Amino acid sequence: MAAVAPSRKGIKDVFYETRVLMGREYTVRRFAKEVLGDSIDAVMLSYIEKGKRFPSEALVRRLAALRSQDPHPLLALLWRDRLLHAFGKELRRVLHAPRAVAGVEDAELAVRVSQAIAALPDDGGWIPVRQWRAAFRPAPRRGTARATPQARAAHDTITSQVEDTLRQQGLVEIRAGKARRRGRHFVAKDVEARQALAMEFCALFAKGLLDKLALAEEDTGTYLRNHYVNIAPARLPEFQKRLDAALRALAEEYATEASAHTRFLNVLVTSTPF
Amino acid sequence: MHLRRTIALLAALLLWLPLTLAACSGGSGSSGFDAAPQSENAAITQALDQQRCVTHENLQICPVGPQPANSAHAPHVGTGLDGATFVACTSTAGSSACSFVLPFTPDGFAPTTAFGVAVRTVSPDGPWQIAGTALANGASGAPEFDVPVSVEAPSNAPSPSGHVQVAILAFLQAPSSLPGHFEDLSDSGADFAFVTNELSVQFAGPPAAD
DSSP: OOOOOOOOOOOOHHHHHHHHHHHHTTTHHIIIIIISSSSSSSHHHHHHTTSOOOOOHHHHHHHHHHTTSSSHHHHHHHHHHHHHHHHHHHHHHHOOOOOOOOGGGGGHHHHHHHHHHHOOOTTTTHHHHHHHHHHHHHOOTTOSSSSHHHHHHHHHHHHHHHHHHHHHHTEEEETTTTTSSSSOOOESHHHHHHHHHHHHHHHHHHHHHHHHHTTTSSOEEEEOOOOOOOOGGGHHHHHHHHHHHHHHHHHHHHHHOOOTOOOOOOOOOOOOOO | OOHHHHHHHHHHHHHHHHHHHHOOOOOEEEEOOOOOOOOOHHHHHHHHHHOOEEEEEEEEEESSSSOOOOOOOEEEEEEEEOSEEEEEEEEOTTTEEEEEEEEEESSSSTTEEEEEEEETTTTTTEEEESOOOOESOOOTTTTTEEEEEEEETTTSSSSSSEEEEEEEESSSOOOOOOOEEEEGGGGGOOOOEOOOOEEEEEOOOOOOOO
8 A cells, every 4th residue: 555644734724625525616705605604704714724814713613513523623723723823933033033934834844854764664775766755745635636736846845855854964865766764863953944843843742732631532542641750960861861762662663664554653752850 | 285275375475474574664763953963073072172971873972081061960981091192002012003001980870880991093083992891990889990902003104103092981781792893982882982082192112021
């Protein structure tokens, strides 16, 4: 079964796919007026689909009813997107980021880098470059037959960026149409990479927290726990080193080839003293 | 008929196994904000220049000597070569090698920590070679070690001198075996590496016979 790069759907994607899956005749204007009962004007709906504005919670509940689904997963998406947006604004101040980057797309590069590294076998075996690229290439938005030329160009840019980044860090080797891993740990160095990685980490934490708080009754597959201990400061490096080694061993033991039947598990770890 | 069916099943199994094995060849990885130097040599240089421990590939690289500036109460190793820039090396008669004894005193380690010594030629850099066995002296609460270190004189050296670097390796859990040589200290499996400056080797003749 061909590997499919996991998607990071936001609330804007849910609005877009709901409209598009209803049929081509449902333009933004018609969808806002007839389906959403004029509860929102077409311009605002267009902003919501592009991620430039957030919908209200009432509108999200209305959409959930339209989709005949429990509103809580969609509300959790909205809350996560809002958390990331607020975090992104503060992060740009912290990193003195020179340019404004839209909402949750800030994490795109870091997400693709993670997927690209995980798509290469742990044993250093070679795989075809085409197969490797397919594993981390962004999929077209659900509801679109194929990506637009602009979207394809943007995806090609991200793919090139990921490959260049991994090559520069000596994490991947590409030769004669095949690729293999040379390392497994990506370090975010420049401002853009640090910003992207920080947004990815924030997205992971926000999802985990909201899975536990807002979707407690559902089987989200999220594990969230805090282990705490009094420790001599001199033993901190040793503790963190052993923690990293244990997690790496677990990841390598459970790693399997990506397919439509696998999930991309992120294990976000912070060990920090107060 | 039964045999034919068995052969068919075995053949199917042999075809299926490689596919499943291939399907299991998944990958994993990690990402972070580590402020680590790209190469181990860069990490060693940084540790010596800044007199502090530097993390590289799960290995803490520290300068030999007193506690590093950025790690109060951190484990450290004192040697007879702290701050030294040369080491006197006694030639072995009939051999191009010479040897010296490296004393070192670790402090702040758990009692179960195991130690080893590695040495390499520098400029140009050679692989790290494991030196002799670390022989423990002193009280159990304050261990001291003396390790014989052998250095091969460069065959094309214009004069009897060369440069070496020594690393005292600390293993929080004693390894079952240790490779005799390795390209990077991080390949040794050690948790800490305490490195000396690059040392000019002053070759001295063999001791006079009594």
